[in-house]
Amino acid sequence: MKEPRGPRRQRNVPTISDVAAHAGVSPMTVSRVINAENNVRDETRRRVEEAIAALNYAPNAAARTLAGGDDIRIGLLHSNPSFAYLSEFLVGSLDQASRSNVHLVVEKCEDGGETAAVDHLLRGRIDGVVLPPPLSDSLPILKALEERGIPVVAVATGRAPEWALSVSIDDRQAAYDMTRHLAQLGHIRIGFITGNPNQTASAERLEGYRAALAEAGLSAGADLVADGMFTYRSGLDAAEQLLERDDPPTAIFAANDDMAAATVAIAHRKGLDVPGDLTVCGFDDTALATTIWPELTTIRQPVIEMSRQAVELLVRAIRSGKGAAMDRPHVLADYELIRRQSDAAPRRRPTARKPR
Incomplete structure (x- = not known):
């Protein structure tokens, strides 16, 4: 039987994201330092160690998450006006989260409250974020997540930043x-x-x-x-x-x-x-x-498959510690033209006769 989880950290206790922000690096880099991996430059390692000391940070499950454990929390930040689209996106995300053995935290973003929504989401110790449209095109949200070193998958966008992952169609x-x-x-x-x-x-x-x-x-x-x-x-x-x-x-x-x-x-x-x-x-x-x-x-x-791919891509990035440096950081999904009953050739109407 699976052992019960220990008590969750209090919100005033520093997290791995806090250390990353203090040192100016990504959470994955902090994880590499904590786990004594070799692929970290000496100067970067020094900044991370100083940040850990300054914040009195004690590595916990968050660090193990980035090192490959299964205690991963994925945030899904949404603000889509189409209920039909959002419903399908949630179906795929929840399904893949269950398959990947990760927690999915869903947060709604109100108009004008982008920064507050990001802050509220990250206070729950989020390891990565999936952004469906329209937030996948939100520059304030993308900037806030980049500054905090949070891995991101932007879905259905044509302008995903180089540092982020993405899933879209043509x-x-x-x-x-x-x-x-x-x-x-x-x-x-x-x-x-x-x-x-x-x-x-x-x-x-x-x-x-x-x-x-x-x-x-x-x-x-x-x-x-x-x-x-x-x-x-x-x-x-x-x-x-x-x-x-x-x-x-x-x-x-x-x-x-x-x-x-x-x-x-x-x-x-x-x-x-x-x-x-x-x-x-x-x-x-x-x-x-x-x-x-x-x-x-x-x-x-x-939509369902794209949301599944987004969660899968993000979890793989977090567990590998590679982020946007993965082999396929940008996934192009297939689309299909589906014909049903709402299209037909234009109706031919007789030409009106001129009055005599």
């Missing part, structure tokens, strides 16, 4: 593929609903959309693009704008499933048949894509 190519698919169906006016401008995935998907239109010789005018924020509410407003145009699109590609579902709702409200009058496509293939009618044609971003 958002630009995926959006290009979907837009090209719509053009090949015969759609000439293809609308697009963007995502949150603070997320790199938004810009990547917009670029892919525009590239496919340019290749097909189709218009990519401003009247075909509406701003969204990856939320259902923003999708309602954006779809309303696009469908109120003098020459509305016959197909709308939304940058995530939440906004695509909102577009379907607006189409139904206006008496439009989907896909007879309007083709609607999404991105992510969350559970929402198959719980509305008609079911969404979408890009399958393997």
Whole structure:
């Protein structure tokens, strides 16, 4: 039978992260010094030893964690407006945490409270952090974690810093593929609903959309693009704008499933048949894509698998003590275009006769 764990440290007792911050190194480096490993420069070793003495730090399970033990605590900091996306991300993270025999600590970050959220999370002796979007693009959070020497895996970002690990897909190519698919169906006016401008995935998907239109010789005018924020509410407003145009699109590609579902709702409200009058496509293939009618044609971003890979990558980095110096610090996951019932060729309407 597994022995019960000893009492947890009091929060006013210095941790390995405190030593790392005091010495200006990573927690993995502190672990190497504690375990008398040879791959540490003399000057670095001296700074760590001085920090240990200054803080009166006593190595405990935290040091053994970084040396390869199983007492690892992974933080997951989230602030995703899409409940469907976050639910799938949590499923994968929790599953992999159980497989890897580590603890997963989930913390929500409120708008404007990035630094406070990081401080609160790290007070629980966190050995590494997984950042799903949009926080994977948050410069304040990434900077705060880098300064504290905490290993990080940024998920679904196109601009992961060199020191961090990452898991993502090729958002630009995926959006290009979907837009090209719509053009090949015969759609000439293809609308697009963007995502949150603070997320790199938004810009990547917009670029892919525009590239496919340019290749097909189709218009990519401003009247075909509406701003969204990856939320259902923003999708309602954006779809309303696009469908109120003098020459509305016959197909709308939304940058995530939440906004695509909102577009379907607006189409139904206006008496439009989907896909007879309007083709609607999404991105992510969350559970929402198959719980509305008609079911969404979408890009399958393997959210559950990506979150599993993120936890696995982070645990491996912590246990190996190599951090971002691993062989595969940046994982590119596969995506797939999934066709369901929400897309079709544009309906051909008879040309109106001129009055005699």
